[in-house]
Amino acid sequence: MRKNNEMERGRPRGFDRDQALHKAMEVFWERGYEGTSLSDLTDAMGIERPSLYSAFGCKEALFREAIDLYNRTESPAAQKMLESAVTTRQAISAMLHNYAENYTRPGKPPGCMIVLAALLGTPQNRKVRDHLANHRRQGHEALRRRIETGKKAGDVPASADAAAIAGFYSTILEGLSIKARDGASRKVLTAIIDGAMASWDVLVHGRPDGRV
Template identity: 55%
Template sequence: MGAGRGRPRAFDRDAALERAMRVFWERGYEAASLAELTGAMGIRPPSLYAAFGSKEQLFREAVELYGRTEGGVTARALREESTAREAIGAALRGNACAYTEPGSPRGCMVVLSATTCAPEHETVRTLLCDDRRAMERSLRDRIDRGVAEGDVPADTDTRSLAAFYATVLFGLSVQARDGATRDDLLAVAHAAMASWDTLVPHPSVR
């Protein structure tokens, strides 16, 4: 069999995936054309299909990469901060900064890539909807942990509280894409955390 047989890897798959991620992040799933993707990745369409299977599978891998890298701000804050309040606040502030990082697309890839899709791309919309729901669950899990550890009152409605802060977090992404500055977003994060004492019940005075 000749040396030219088979499918040699003529490109760095990881680097190509990272470049594709940035196209999807900037353009969204449907608007990212095959020409834009392959141009950014430095490959031809047959190589894209050989390496990733399909545009949708490429997108799924890009979303997973985003979650492990650029989109990992919230997970780190929830994991590293010592109280639920500090964790939520750090997540909001950290994302306000990440969403306005010079040289990166503005906003969150998971929030902005596909809120609506043509019927044939419903699986993509569902993927991102599930990711957003998972983010809200992670906020609730961290607040529930705060209840267990005693820094959040036991009678707190953790479901509603998590939904509120998830809505703020997703809204920051939309505002960033619409041109809000970092200071604008940090002001929103500050206002949202100032609401904590209103939303979280005070311990009963006995």
Template identity: 45%
Template sequence: MAGRPREFDRDVALTRAQALFWERGYEGVSLTDLVAATGLASARLYAAFGSKEQLFREAVVRYEREEGGFADRALASEPDVRRALERMFHEAIDVYTRPSPRGCLVVTAATNCTEKHHTIQAWLAEHRRSRTESIIGRVRRAVRERQLSANTDVEALGQALSIFLNGLSVQSRDGVPPEQLHASIAVMLSGALPDSTPCR
């Protein structure tokens, strides 16, 4: 006898939970909130996702694969470093300034946590470090390909670019208009990449 089909769409439930975590942060979302958002009873929620923490982790992985995948795509597909960074920042702003939720889930979801949730905070910090390493790696490639000076401080520049990216998330949450954020990119890159060829 065939088993009973699930009575809910798991992906829809994950999407709703992700939006809630994105808007309120990990600790700002209760089990009651998740039940209301997903339409699942708590027992069904745990059966489907295991726990609130596991649901959050799955939501973050989904975010990085879909909404947050702009960084890896831009850094990997654009041969010119300035174009790669411009594309990454512009696409970040497009994601971060959507009507709701705003900002980056990985940046904003657990900047402050109580001690019992420090593992979530550390896990997200590792995700942010991984993105920083990707940016540093792209800068190192640009130096190797002579798009940037051999004297470039690769680590410092990569960190600065990562800080700017995370700052776009914070400014987006604060309601800075998208046009102002987009305009800041040229200013940032003119100082950060003075010896690269400006894009037209």
């Protein structure tokens, strides 16, 4: 009896693509792109290499899908806070605190997958690093847009440099990820956020007392 096409390509019966992708995401998140081998992936996903290639194409394509999954599952709450808080300051503070909680959750790799997965690497993996850099730029742009919204609403001065403020807080966010990967507790990250938010008046007004 002739096997069906799926079995010929090496995918076992009962293969759960979504579950396998989630497992792959966790491996990439923990070990980074170049630190993850195909054997690491197939062991975690519970499949053979032919099944991986059939379902996802290649390691890079699998990684890109894993990044998309990470964005869908790990970022929505923080992004909702950024959009829904009454003032811009409250929005940025809530977003940072939410990420600090996420970065230090038991049972999850510490830090942010997008920040940590491929900061450095070999020339042949430049496209992977560029892909992640684009995601980080999108995060910066989301902050900038929120600050511009605050300017229109009147809780941020019209003279404030939205791009510069967004750059400051996106750098804080990326630093929190690195500190978490180094073992910093949520308490430590919270103290860093409090210090960053204490700089708000200087950033938006140019003076610590809020006067121009």
